[in-house]
Amino acid sequence: MRNHEPRASSSCAACKLLKRRCTPSCIFAPYFRSDEPKKFAKVHKVFGASNVSKILNEVPEEQRDETVNSLAYEAEARLRDPVYGCIGAIALLQRRMVELQVDLAIARARLARYSASSPPILNDHGSMIPTLAELPACGHVPSQEFRFV
Amino acid sequence: MRNHEPRASSSCAACKLLKRRCTPSCIFAPYFRSDEPKKFAKVHKVFGASNVSKILNEVPEEQRDETVNSLAYEAEARLRDPVYGCIGAIALLQRRMVELQVDLAIARARLARYSASSPPILNDHGSMIPTLAELPACGHVPSQEFRFV
Numbered sequence: 001m002r003n004h005e006p007r008a009s010s011s012c013a014a015c016k017l018l019k020r021r022c023t024p025s026c027i028f029a030p031y032f033r034s035d036e037p038k039k040f041a042k043v044h045k046v047f048g049a050s051n052v053s054k055i056l057n058e059v060p061e062e063q064r065d066e067t068v069n070s071l072a073y074e075a076e077a078r079l080r081d082p083v084y085g086c087i088g089a090i091a092l093l094q095r096r097m098v099e100l101q102v103d104l105a106i107a108r109a110r111l112a113r114y115s116a117s118s119p120p121i122l123n124d125h126g127s128m129i130p131t132l133a134e135l136p137a138c139g140h141v142p143s144q145e146f147r148f149v
Numbered sequence: 150m151r152n153h154e155p156r157a158s159s160s161c162a163a164c165k166l167l168k169r170r171c172t173p174s175c176i177f178a179p180y181f182r183s184d185e186p187k188k189f190a191k192v193h194k195v196f197g198a199s200n201v202s203k204i205l206n207e208v209p210e211e212q213r214d215e216t217v218n219s220l221a222y223e224a225e226a227r228l229r230d231p232v233y234g235c236i237g238a239i240a241l242l243q244r245r246m247v248e249l250q251v252d253l254a255i256a257r258a259r260l261a262r263y264s265a266s267s268p269p270i271l272n273d274h275g276s277m278i279p280t281l282a283e284l285p286a287c288g289h290v291p292s293q294e295f296r297f298v
Contacts, residue, residue, distance in 0.1 A: 045200070046196065046200060047195065047196055047197070047200065048196070048197040048199070048200055050197070051194070051195060051196065051197055055227070055231050058231050059231050059232050063232045066232050066233070067231065067232045067233075070232065070233050070234055070236040070237075071234070073236055074223060074227075074234060074235070074236065078204070078223075082204050082207050082208050082216065083208050083212045083215050083216045083219065084215070084216075084219050085219055085220070085223060086223070086235055086236065086239065087219040087222055087223065087235065088219075089239055090235065090238055090239060090242065093239065093242040093243065093246060094242065096246060097242060097245060097246055097249065100246065100249040100250065100253060101249065103253055104249060104252055104253045104256060107253060107256035107257055107260055108256055110260055111256055111259055111260055111263070114260070114263040114264075115263075
């Protein structure tokens, strides 16, 4: 939420582009600052200002920042790749996941053969090598950063 | 490309919804059949007919079917989840990939310890267990099916 940040200009980036007066109740103003004109230009080009406004009105205020971020990501992806947009990223991730699943299945099959024929292996501290469930949570997985992969 | 398929009606789903005359050169007609009204309704609601038309005009004719499929997927995702849209699927896939990478690293670390302390394991045919590179390609990975994950 950026509602309380000072605005760099009296008009937000959306109202500037749409050449209209920016009112205090402008739905775009908190999310499209006048010093970031490209962000609005992109979502406007892909979704249209009217649809963006409808979507923002549909979601609770505290989720509008996230909504604008995801719309901006999608718009950017569609402008880069007009055929697949961000579906290209999904297809790539699905392929990589299948590759990882195959690698993991192979590694586990080999482990199963080793553990059937050998005593358990101890780690440096003399205890069993931990399973995934025993490990601490696997670090920071950003939920807000939508990276191109 | 569905250009040569017979149309179920004289107007495509887009022209029906937009209440306009469907001409033989209609950009929507090959991809939005009159018996699939929801497909166009969804992309229209999220992207707007004008933006969809602009995107279709931008891509080569042989890629328009794919383009419409990816737009329909994105629109469907945004209508289901107005905050994240298909970015929700990307974030979930990224989290699952991190989990798989951790699992694989653990399995490989255990394997490295076993193989340092044991002779290589033979498979049922008396040969070494194949590495991933030795396996045949890992099955069908659909490039056109965009599934929710």
